[in-house]
Amino acid sequence: MATTYQTTPEAAAEEPVNYLNVEHGWKSWLFTTDHKRIAMLYVFSITLMFLIGGSFAMLIRLHLTQPQGLFPPEVYNRLFTMHGVVMVFFFLVPSIPATLGNFLLPMMIGAKDLAFPRVNLLSWYLYIIGAIFAVFVVARGGVDTGWTFYAPYSTTYSNSYVLSAAMGVFVAGFSSILTGLNFIVTVHKMRAPGMSWMRMPLFVWAHYATGLIQILGTPVVAIALVLVGVEKVMHVGIFDPNVGGDPILFQHIFWFYSHPAVYIMILPGMGVISEVIACFARKRPFGYEFIAASSMAIAILSFLVWGHHMFITGQSVYTGIVFSFLSFFVAVPSAVKVFNWTATMYKGSVTFESPMLYAFAFIGLFTIGGLTGLFLSTMATDVALHGTYFVVAHFHFVMVGGMVVAFLAGIHFWWPKMTGRMYSEPWARFAALMIFVGFNLTFLPQFVLGYLGMPRRYAAYPPEFQVLNVLSTAGASVLGFSLLIPIVYLIYAWKYGPKAGNNPWQAKGLEWEIQSPPTTFNFDETPTVTEEAYNYGPLEEKQVA
Amino acid sequence: MSSEVKEHHHTHIPEVGTLVKVFVALIVGTAITAEVATFDLGEWNVVVALAIACTKATLVAWIFMGVRYTSQLTKLFCVAGLVFLSILLLITFSDYSSRSWTHHAKPWATNPSLGTSK
Amino acid sequence: MPDAIAEAPHPTDEELHVKHHFATADQQMDADTLGMWTFLITEVLFFGGMFAAYAVYREMYPLAFAATSEFMNVKIGAANTAVLICSSLTMAMAVRAAQLSRKKDLIKYLYGTLAFGSTFLIVKAFEYHAKYVEHLIPGPTFHPDNLAPQFQHNAQILFFLYFCMTGMHAVHMIVGVGLLTFLVINSYRNQYNSNYYTPVEMIGLYWHFVDIVWIFLFPLLYLIGHWHW
Numbered sequence: 001m002a003t004t005y006q007t008t009p010e011a012a013a014e015e016p017v018n019y020l021n022v023e024h025g026w027k028s029w030l031f032t033t034d035h036k037r038i039a040m041l042y043v044f045s046i047t048l049m050f051l052i053g054g055s056f057a058m059l060i061r062l063h064l065t066q067p068q069g070l071f072p073p074e075v076y077n078r079l080f081t082m083h084g085v086v087m088v089f090f091f092l093v094p095s096i097p098a099t100l101g102n103f104l105l106p107m108m109i110g111a112k113d114l115a116f117p118r119v120n121l122l123s124w125y126l127y128i129i130g131a132i133f134a135v136f137v138v139a140r141g142g143v144d145t146g147w148t149f150y151a152p153y154s155t156t157y158s159n160s161y162v163l164s165a166a167m168g169v170f171v172a173g174f175s176s177i178l179t180g181l182n183f184i185v186t187v188h189k190m191r192a193p194g195m196s197w198m199r200m201p202l203f204v205w206a207h208y209a210t211g212l213i214q215i216l217g218t219p220v221v222a223i224a225l226v227l228v229g230v231e232k233v234m235h236v237g238i239f240d241p242n243v244g245g246d247p248i249l250f251q252h253i254f255w256f257y258s259h260p261a262v263y264i265m266i267l268p269g270m271g272v273i274s275e276v277i278a279c280f281a282r283k284r285p286f287g288y289e290f291i292a293a294s295s296m297a298i299a300i301l302s303f304l305v306w307g308h309h310m311f312i313t314g315q316s317v318y319t320g321i322v323f324s325f326l327s328f329f330v331a332v333p334s335a336v337k338v339f340n341w342t343a344t345m346y347k348g349s350v351t352f353e354s355p356m357l358y359a360f361a362f363i364g365l366f367t368i369g370g371l372t373g374l375f376l377s378t379m380a381t382d383v384a385l386h387g388t389y390f391v392v393a394h395f396h397f398v399m400v401g402g403m404v405v406a407f408l409a410g411i412h413f414w415w416p417k418m419t420g421r422m423y424s425e426p427w428a429r430f431a432a433l434m435i436f437v438g439f440n441l442t443f444l445p446q447f448v449l450g451y452l453g454m455p456r457r458y459a460a461y462p463p464e465f466q467v468l469n470v471l472s473t474a475g476a477s478v479l480g481f482s483l484l485i486p487i488v489y490l491i492y493a494w495k496y497g498p499k500a501g502n503n504p505w506q507a508k509g510l511e512w513e514i515q516s517p518p519t520t521f522n523f524d525e526t527p528t529v530t531e532e533a534y535n536y537g538p539l540e541e542k543q544v545a
Numbered sequence: 546m547s548s549e550v551k552e553h554h555h556t557h558i559p560e561v562g563t564l565v566k567v568f569v570a571l572i573v574g575t576a577i578t579a580e581v582a583t584f585d586l587g588e589w590n591v592v593v594a595l596a597i598a599c600t601k602a603t604l605v606a607w608i609f610m611g612v613r614y615t616s617q618l619t620k621l622f623c624v625a626g627l628v629f630l631s632i633l634l635l636i637t638f639s640d641y642s643s644r645s646w647t648h649h650a651k652p653w654a655t656n657p658s659l660g661t662s663k
Numbered sequence: 664m665p666d667a668i669a670e671a672p673h674p675t676d677e678e679l680h681v682k683h684h685f686a687t688a689d690q691q692m693d694a695d696t697l698g699m700w701t702f703l704i705t706e707v708l709f710f711g712g713m714f715a716a717y718a719v720y721r722e723m724y725p726l727a728f729a730a731t732s733e734f735m736n737v738k739i740g741a742a743n744t745a746v747l748i749c750s751s752l753t754m755a756m757a758v759r760a761a762q763l764s765r766k767k768d769l770i771k772y773l774y775g776t777l778a779f780g781s782t783f784l785i786v787k788a789f790e791y792h793a794k795y796v797e798h799l800i801p802g803p804t805f806h807p808d809n810l811a812p813q814f815q816h817n818a819q820i821l822f823f824l825y826f827c828m829t830g831m832h833a834v835h836m837i838v839g840v841g842l843l844t845f846l847v848i849n850s851y852r853n854q855y856n857s858n859y860y861t862p863v864e865m866i867g868l869y870w871h872f873v874d875i876v877w878i879f880l881f882p883l884l885y886l887i888g889h890w891h892w
Contacts (some may be wrong), residue, residue, distance in 0.1 A: 114684075182698075185701060188694075189690060215708075216704065219706070219712070220712075221708060223713055224712060227712075227713070232825075236802045236805075243819045244723070244724060244816050245720075245820060246719070315676040452792065
């Protein structure tokens with residue numbers, strides 16, 4: 001298959017000044033206000049947290065190869081809690097916004113930086129402080145409440161490091177709030193002349209909608225954690241049944257954020273997929289306005305459905321009915337996107353570079369994840385499925401099969417822009433395939449396990465479930481190993497890869513019109529936008545490298 | 546760039562008289578709130594108190610914070626914040642209100658030692 | 664205006680403190696303002712979680728909540744509310760002074776705001792101390808006099824919310840005091856005038872917001888039951 005990207009003619013040319021080589025030394029990195037450097041700082045730290053969270057995943061899957069488990073139940077409780085806490089708060093929530101969003105958003109709208117560059121740096125520092133708390137908790141044996149910190153176990157009965165974990169999440173939450181705040185103000189106030197709302201890339205729409213959720217939802221989980229912390233210290237509190245408190249109130253306040261949080265996690269991924277599909281189908285996304293509007297609809301509707309996590313915990317059944325009804329609604333805008341993406345590919349000029357392979361995987365896996373969510377939002381079936389492996393499989397399909405896959409798609413798509421180097425396409429395709437196989441082998445059996453009744457967060461299970469569990473662990477081993485491969489070849493490419501040129505994919509977008517890697521201020525002069533977005537024509541003739 | 550002449554606009558400069566009038570209204574509102582609480586109006590006490598509080602808050606936002614003279618966007622943001630707060634309050638509240646619609650779902654309402662109004 | 668700061672009729676970007684990534688001072692001012700309002704929205708939701716808890720528990724335990732009112736000193740609470748309202752006035756006057764380049768007035772009103780704000784916090788400290796002395800801290804030491812036994816448990820929920828909500832409010836006031844001090848120092852250094860007063864205005868927005876929170880806390884925490892002069 002002919003290579004479909006451009007590389008600049010090789011000359012022993014001097015590397016032009018760019019954001020990476022303009023300054024050297026640790027101070028220039030730790031005190032930077034350049035959104036691109038901050039993005040790379042995040043790439044590094046988020047990858048580290050992903051590896052930590054992933055290690056816990058491997059230990060969980062190892063444990064579950066045996067019906068009686070490998071570790072004592074108390075340890076197992078800490079394993080799945082730490083896996084959840086690290087993955088949710090320190091990987092998934094920041095991932096695309098803090099890395100790709102930070103790097104690309106200003107460029108995509110023709111700005112020189114985000115609205116508040118120093119706040120951006122503060123955001124990274126807060127993330128690091130939160131991560132230090134998390135690592136401290138890991139080192140001291142973890143917390144065992146589940147990532148959901150339910151009262152009264154978290155407030156009264158757990159003797160693990162609940163306060164430290166809550167503190168870490170609290171601080172990381174403010175990192176997230178500041179990122180969202182920055183994005184919102186940037187999109188409103190810093191678009192280049194001619195860059196109207198309806199000319200913005202869908203990636204920007206997605207991050208704007210994500211920012212809205214971040215600022216509206218995160219403060220509520222912050223206060224929930226404060227209340228848990230104070231109750232733990234005072235030995236009494238508002239979630240304490242001994243004084244008439246209701247533990248379910250904690251769940252209301254917690255899930256008011258944590259449900260929208262899953263859309264914080266997936267919306268940026270959807271933004272990436274819109275960009276990748278447009279480029280590799282050489283076509284303007286079908287129904288651009290609908291995709292943009294659906295991002296906003298998801299942001300708003302996501303705040304109306306949190307009780308579907310609480311159908312069987314004691315919430316009023318009438319409130320449950322309302323939540324169930326609204327949860328069906330929130331699926332619609334996501335479905336709109338899926339149909340628009342496939343319609344974009346129809347009669348497009350599709351090629352199968354590695355970012356596009358990830359995009360295909362995303363569409364399939366996210367659809368399965370989304371559809372299985374409907375079983376859970378239906379109260380009657382949720383009664384049987386709540387707290388089983390069906391739920392675990394559902395959210396891993398959307399979070400890993402959706403979000404992580406989208407993150408990989410984006411990292412691959414924009415790596416040439418971020419580093420100026422092209423990675424190895426054969427290795428990228430191999431890794432994508434292995435990740436796809438490993439992922440499905442890990443999580444498809446879990447749907448069956450959940451349907452058969454295997455509870456989640458249990459350290460032991462009936463022996464008849466062992467085969468499926470072993471299959472799942474085998475898949476996890478493949479998945480875990482495969483996820484390491486991109487780390488290797490991407491770093492290798494950064495140092496030794498061929499120079500990529502400004503626009504190796506011949507994509508449309510302001511970020512592709514500037515050099516790779518970009519200069520510190522992105523544009524020599526603020527561009528004036530005269531074209532619609534995604535002004536794709538037919539694929540031009542390529543030079544084979 | 547730094548030596549170019551630029552036009553720039555102020556935010557609206559309030560009149561001292563306006564600020565003082567709002568100040569007086571806020572103090573009077575506080576006094577009224579305290580005074581009304583000396584009467585037993587049943588459920589209406591909290592309604593009146595919150596109504597006065599909302600009025601005071603609106604005055605502070607509208608005049609002291611200058612929302613009156615800000616852009617549509619800023620006004621929209623203020624409203625949006627309140628809308629989502631209402632969603633949190635109303636739906637959470639609806640859970641507790643509607644639990645008794647099925648049998649015995651409000652244990653605190655039937656246990657006399659827990660001190661309820663019913 | 665002898666104490667007005669001299670200003671160039673056509674200020675440069677540097678005098679307008681325009682940062683490199685903004686095209687104009689207006690754009691920067693717009694962005695700063697929207698940014699502060701967005702931050703205030705997060706604060707609305709932050710306090711909002713506690714208001715939600717309060718609403719739920721007041722509906723569940725109305726009598727226990729009402730019984731706690733006798734432990735609240737309404738006169739002090741009302742007076743403190745008035746103190747905070749005064750501080751909002753002086754803050755608004757300070758912003759106005761900055762807009763008119765009146766440095767002496769600006770500093771005077773900032774000090775006024777600081778004085779009222781500090782007074783509020785000192786009164787709060789005395790109130791907390793009184794609660795401690797009267798054994799009203801929820802937990803093992805909770806032992807109020809003259810509280811009917813059937814309310815002993817649920818009243819702790821109200822006091823827990825009282826301390827959390829007023830405590831969180833006080834934390835925000837302390838931050839505000841710090842920010843005001845920063846403004847005073849910069850005002851002495853002639854940093855603010857009619858061309859550039861954004862920090863004064865932004866911190867003013869924050870201060871007024873913290874006042875609004877208290878406007879709701881006062882009736883909800885002090886006036887649940889009835890009181891008499």
